[in-house]
Structure formats: C-alpha cells, structure tokens
Amino acid sequence: MQGGPVKIAPMEGTALSTTVSADGRLAVLALAGELDLGTADDVWPGLERLLATAAEAVVLDGTALEFVDSSGLRVLLRGAKLAESEGTAFRVVAPHPVVQRVLDLAGVRDALDLRPSLADALA
C-alpha cells in the first residue's frame, strides 16, 4: 500500500473516525467508533467514491467499529449493491460482537462478503 493512511472526512462532534488508504488496486476504508444514523450519511460519499475507483476491491475495515444500527447497515448493503454493479469486490470486517449481533438480527449476512479479520480481507 502506497503513501500510508490518509485521513478523510473528519466528522467533528460525531463518534466515528474514518481513515482511507488506497493504492489504485485495493482500497481500505477503516471506520472506528459508531456507525449510526448520525454518521452513516457522512460515510457513504467516501465509500461510493472508493467503489467507483478501486480496480479490484474495497475493504471496509470495521475492526474498531463498536456500534452499527440500521442506518449503518444500509450503508454496508448499499456498498455491496454498488460493488456488484461496478464489478468490484467489497469485503467487510466487523468482528465486534455487538456488530455481529446486528448482522444476525437484520439477517443480512448473506448479502455481505464478511471477513473475520483485516488480514483475511487483504489476502
């Protein structure tokens, strides 16, 4: 990965931080904190841009994501749908038990390419 992580879209007053790193082939969007109705709309434009420009795959690294609600889920599902239409892989890492429970409650596991770790998603 070239250039190291670049901070984008700082969201003051919210509980989510976003970092993106990309090398043209693979892009990693790292989210830390809470992906909820207050932050989901801020995440989508960046994810949409990555999905449109990444040649091979976009990895949403939610290793440090501690809360996701239905608004956050919609971003993930929307990303999966766009990735499919763009012919890009969209892998999601979200190991926190709270997030895993949300995925189960919503019954959306099959709609996402879920990976247990960032290393697995990058492999």
Added chain:
Amino acid sequence: MHDETAGDEGRGSGGVLPEGAGPEGGGELTGDHTGHAAFAATSATRSAGRTAGTGSTVCQAAAPEQDPACLAAADRTPGGPGNQAGPGNQVPAGPAAADQDTLKHFAAEPDGVLPDSEVFIEIPADRLYVVLARSAAVHLGSVLHLGITDVTDLRLAVDEACALFLLHPAFPDGREVGLACRFAAYREELRVTVRAPVPAGFAPDTEAIGWIMLGALVDDLAWTRQDGYGTLTLTKRIAPSSTR
C-alpha cells in the same frame, strides 16, 4: 380525540397501519398494548427539574444555544413496595409548576402500578443527539444490573426507536421539535417510550429494517398516535428486581 387499534403483533413486519378518523388522527399498532399513559413531549418547557412529590425527573438535552443537557433517575427503592398496586402508589397530585406542561398528559399508570424507577430525557429532533438517548439506555441498563446482551440490545432498540421518527420522510425538520424518551423500570419489565409530535397519517415504516430489528430486540413493540403525538412503546422483560 379519536383512537383506533389495528393490527396485533407489532413485532416484525407486516402490520397494517390504521388511518386516523378524527381531525387529529389517531392510530395504534401494538404487540401487547398496555394502555400506557401518554406523556408530553412539548418543546415549550426547556427547563429541567424534579417533579415535587412524584419522584419523577424531567430531563431534556437542549440544543447548544439552550440549557445544557441533563440526565437523572429517580429511584423508588427497587423491589420495594413501590411496585405493588395500592393506595401508597398513587401518583400524588400537584407537580411542580415548571414541569406541569411537560407532564400534563402523564397520568397515573392505568393499572395503578408505578415504576420502581423512571428516567425522562428529551433530545432535539436531530440525529446527532440520539447518542444521548442511547447513553441513557446503557446507563439505566447498568443501574438495573442487566446483562451485557440486554444492555446492548436496549441501546440498539432506543436508537432504532428514535430513528423511526427522525428518518421518517414525514417527520418535521428542526430542533424546535423534541423527541421525548421515558425509561420506566418495573419489577419484571423495562418499558421505554419514545414520543414526538407527528403530522396526521404519520406511522413508522413496518417494512423497514429498523422496525424488523426492533421487533427482535424487545418483547413487545407498540405504536400509537393520538392528539398529534406519536408514541413508540418498547417493552423488555427483565429479571425480577429482587434477583438483580
């Protein structure tokens, strides 16, 4: 005032939402309607204060230019006699004047049983403030010694309940509208109501993923619309307070 009841099993999707017949409209979608008393969510009273005699506390998280947010709980000796119906548990008359407007619709529980403890928090109808309602849920869950899964479920349920109002296309914009959350802990259940002024015909989207998740997170889920206010009531059964 007109009130209708339609649908049963508010949990999950597929509920048929009624249209109000009266000028102000009224409707109800319920899984286990408890006849819970409504409480006011007026944005006119932005002050916070303890209601004399009732043991209730009204807290409102105001917009930055308004009063600072506050949060408080009023314990009624969990497990004590306060959770049994009886003369000693009637709501005393005469709330403090400052809170009269906010509480004017908040009558005694229909079955005469008062909660062991209750918390009110009102946030501006702005999605950035929902985190305050979530935090209240987490703190209350901790105070009630709920398990970690129950606490995280409660946090998500409160978030989704607020979102059903705030993300609805017909919900009025602007921070002048408040979203009032009440957490009432009884001996064997926690009842959370989220209430806000809504336009006629307003009803949550029962096909939305948020409603479906809510149905899985709580034991009972009910929607009512009456007198221009929509109220979402979540009921979560908990272990008896004496064993918590």
